[in-house]
Amino acid sequence: MRGRRMCTEAAAYTIALAGNPNVGKSTLFNALTGLHQHTGNWTGKTVSCAKGYFEQKGARYCVVDLPGTYSMQPMSEEERAARAFLCSGKADAICVVCDALSLERQLILVLQLMRLSDLPLLVVLNFTKEAKRRGESIDAQRLETVLGVPVIAIEAKDKGAARALGRAISERLIGSRYAERTPLLSQDSEHTPEQLALLAQRAAQACTTQVKGKGDARDRAIDRLLTGRWTAFPVMLILLAMLFWLTLVGANGLSDHLMSAFTWIENALVALCVRLGVPDLVWQPLLVGVFRTVGWVISVMLPPMAIFFPLFTILEDLGYLPRVAFNLDRGFCAAHGSGKQALTMCMGFGCNAVGVTGCRIIDSPRERRIAMLTNALVPCNGRFPTLITLIALFVVSGTAQGALVLSGGIVLCVAVTLLVSRLLSATVLRGESSSFLLELPPYRPPRVGEVILRSVLDRTLLVLGRALCVAAPAGLVLWVLANVRLGDQTLLNALATVLDPIGYLLGMDGCILLAFILCLPASEIFLPIVLMIYRAGGSLEALGSLESVKELLVAQGWTTPRAICVMLFLLFHWPCATTLLTIRREGGGWRWAVVGAVLPTLIGALLCMIVAAVFQLW
Amino acid sequence: MCEYIGVTTLDTLCEGEQAYLERIDDRGILGKRLCDLGWTQGTPVRCVRKSPLGDPVAYGVRGAVIALRRVDGKNILVRRREENT
Numbered sequence: 001m002r003g004r005r006m007c008t009e010a011a012a013y014t015i016a017l018a019g020n021p022n023v024g025k026s027t028l029f030n031a032l033t034g035l036h037q038h039t040g041n042w043t044g045k046t047v048s049c050a051k052g053y054f055e056q057k058g059a060r061y062c063v064v065d066l067p068g069t070y071s072m073q074p075m076s077e078e079e080r081a082a083r084a085f086l087c088s089g090k091a092d093a094i095c096v097v098c099d100a101l102s103l104e105r106q107l108i109l110v111l112q113l114m115r116l117s118d119l120p121l122l123v124v125l126n127f128t129k130e131a132k133r134r135g136e137s138i139d140a141q142r143l144e145t146v147l148g149v150p151v152i153a154i155e156a157k158d159k160g161a162a163r164a165l166g167r168a169i170s171e172r173l174i175g176s177r178y179a180e181r182t183p184l185l186s187q188d189s190e191h192t193p194e195q196l197a198l199l200a201q202r203a204a205q206a207c208t209t210q211v212k213g214k215g216d217a218r219d220r221a222i223d224r225l226l227t228g229r230w231t232a233f234p235v236m237l238i239l240l241a242m243l244f245w246l247t248l249v250g251a252n253g254l255s256d257h258l259m260s261a262f263t264w265i266e267n268a269l270v271a272l273c274v275r276l277g278v279p280d281l282v283w284q285p286l287l288v289g290v291f292r293t294v295g296w297v298i299s300v301m302l303p304p305m306a307i308f309f310p311l312f313t314i315l316e317d318l319g320y321l322p323r324v325a326f327n328l329d330r331g332f333c334a335a336h337g338s339g340k341q342a343l344t345m346c347m348g349f350g351c352n353a354v355g356v357t358g359c360r361i362i363d364s365p366r367e368r369r370i371a372m373l374t375n376a377l378v379p380c381n382g383r384f385p386t387l388i389t390l391i392a393l394f395v396v397s398g399t400a401q402g403a404l405v406l407s408g409g410i411v412l413c414v415a416v417t418l419l420v421s422r423l424l425s426a427t428v429l430r431g432e433s434s435s436f437l438l439e440l441p442p443y444r445p446p447r448v449g450e451v452i453l454r455s456v457l458d459r460t461l462l463v464l465g466r467a468l469c470v471a472a473p474a475g476l477v478l479w480v481l482a483n484v485r486l487g488d489q490t491l492l493n494a495l496a497t498v499l500d501p502i503g504y505l506l507g508m509d510g511c512i513l514l515a516f517i518l519c520l521p522a523s524e525i526f527l528p529i530v531l532m533i534y535r536a537g538g539s540l541e542a543l544g545s546l547e548s549v550k551e552l553l554v555a556q557g558w559t560t561p562r563a564i565c566v567m568l569f570l571l572f573h574w575p576c577a578t579t580l581l582t583i584r585r586e587g588g589g590w591r592w593a594v595v596g597a598v599l600p601t602l603i604g605a606l607l608c609m610i611v612a613a614v615f616q617l618w
Numbered sequence: 619m620c621e622y623i624g625v626t627t628l629d630t631l632c633e634g635e636q637a638y639l640e641r642i643d644d645r646g647i648l649g650k651r652l653c654d655l656g657w658t659q660g661t662p663v664r665c666v667r668k669s670p671l672g673d674p675v676a677y678g679v680r681g682a683v684i685a686l687r688r689v690d691g692k693n694i695l696v697r698r699r700e701e702n703t
């Protein structure tokens with residue numbers, strides 16, 4: 001609350017939150033400003049600067065969360081952004097967040113910052129407790145004397161951290177001057193990177209005492225399991241299957257309950273309209289068109305998303321994603337892509353548009369483009385629930401088997417991603433892979449409660465918002481298309497008939513293809529559109545349960561092979577409009593957006609044709 | 619004992635083996651980046667573990683764990699024994 005309200009008012013001071021990647025800047029930022037930047041335990045999660053406000057002792061502060069930087073000699077987009085902001089004169093002071101677990105390295109950045117600017121500096125030591133547990137006790141007071149700038153030790157995820165930091169900012173940061181810094185760095189001489197590293201090392205050693213601790217044995221033991229030669233891939237698959245299984249089990253009943261609830265509400269509203277004598281032309285498009293579509297999208301989409309994403313976020317919080325990249329890098333190396341492509345691919349599971357934006361973490365323009373074009377080859381959260389529904393209705397009925405089939409689908413997606421990346425780097429985006437380094441962060445216990453609460457709330461709001469923004473107008477348009485007659489058939493049927501030959505070639509039919517085209521604004525509404533087209537009257541049948549959905553589809557000639565073709569095409573076809581626009585913006589022009597749409601479509605069409613032909617011969 | 623023997627490239631280290639950084643023969647982005655991470659001459663480098671397919675390899679340097687591809691490791695020289703000992 002306090003953050004948003006003041007956004008329009010001017011702040012007295014602007015504080016830049018800087019630091020190495022993955023040291024807890026976003027967590028601190030969220031705690032300070034009350035905003036909800038997405039956080040995760042991996043390098044490069046924040047790709048653009050976020051801005052928020054907080055108040056301390058009557059003064060307003062604007063906090064800017066900079067992307068993580070290893071260095072002040074920037075080499076990647078986000079580092080350039082961070083440096084540009086620090087040098088722009090917009091900031092009044094800098095908070096450098098440091099991970100106490102690798103203090104030496106963090107202090108190099110602190111020293112670089114001291115050389116770069118005269119702004120007051122506050123060093124925020126994060127994870128000191130964990131450092132002590134591992135056997136290194138860090139004396140913040142001593143570090144303060146050595147560096148000559150204020151230092152505070154906090155635990156970013158603790159409740160009191162924000163207050164302590166806010167107080168430190170207002171009392172110790174603002175007003176402290178460069179002149180007060182001890183001459184650790186001589187003003188006149190240039191420092192080579194070696195000298196800086198040595199200075200950082202001495203400073204770190206001066207304030208660290210070895211205590212009895214466990215070292216990083218626990219992390220290495222987990223690593224042995226998660227990245228072990230024989231265990232890495234089985235564990236990856238088991239985790240994936242478990243993720244899906246939990247989602248399926250949880251979402252199963254919930255969807256049906258929501259669906260019958262919406263049907264009940266609709267019936268009540270219809271009865272009310274009829275009794276009040278509202279004209280048919282008014283209530284039919286609104287209730288049968290808009291309300292039904294929205295209800296459908298919510299009841300099919302919401303439960304899987306509300307379960308899958310908290311679970312995924314917990315893995316992310318733990319630090320598993322960089323390990324996935326570590327395991328899969330050999331493949332991306334062979335495909336001449338960047339190792340970080342595994343990370344952007346994982347982001348694509350959430351939302352392909354976010355995945356495409358995330359490709360900024362890849363330095364080489366060639367590899368970045370490959371990652372962008374292949375991102376839509378993994379199913380985003382708009383497509384997951386449809387896949388889950390179709391698998392449950394047409395492939396296997398049990399949740400455990402369903403989870404296995406879905407995991408198989410993801411393995412296929414990863415394989416296709418690798419193949420297409422290799423193909424791209426052999427043709428239009430020719431080149432060898434550039435060097436890359438990947439940090440494997442320490443494992444951190446996920447904040448389970450907070451993660452679940454946040455992602456359920458955020459996701460729910462997001463899904464509801466999208467359902468209203470996209471599904472509602474789409475429902476209206478469909479109702480109109482389905483009720484405007486062209487000769488003796490509706491407009492919708494006429495269009496579907498035109499598409500029929502292509503549809504049959506791909507093992508589907510014209511209606512399904514039309515639905516794919518119509519759901520370009522958002523993949524979520526694919527299934528509702530299909531059902532709406534099938535129903536003669538043109539609007540969505542009041543269904544009530546998933547079983548009746550199956551009856552309707554079977555009546556329209558759906559078989560298991562057709563469902564498989566639909567699922568394959570759902571995995572590999574043009575990405576949604578938002579993703580295409582993002583590719584255009586990030587990748588430089590329409591040309592790449594077109595490639596990004598055509599490429600997956602070709603793959604999908606090819607796979608569907610093969611599957612359809614095989615089943616026909618059988 | 620200031621002989622030049624014992625100098626090898628980073629990618630030859632076995633799992634668990636420790637060495638000391640000698641020189642980074644990389645004029646590109648990687649060289650600079652490693653420098654910023656404190657990979658300077660004499661820094662202890664421990665080969666933490668290899669990824670399941672053998673490449674990349676994770677190294678522990680100054681409290682952080684960094685994974686590098688073998689191709690890049692070939693440009694990094696390390697000494698198996700500390701200098702002047």
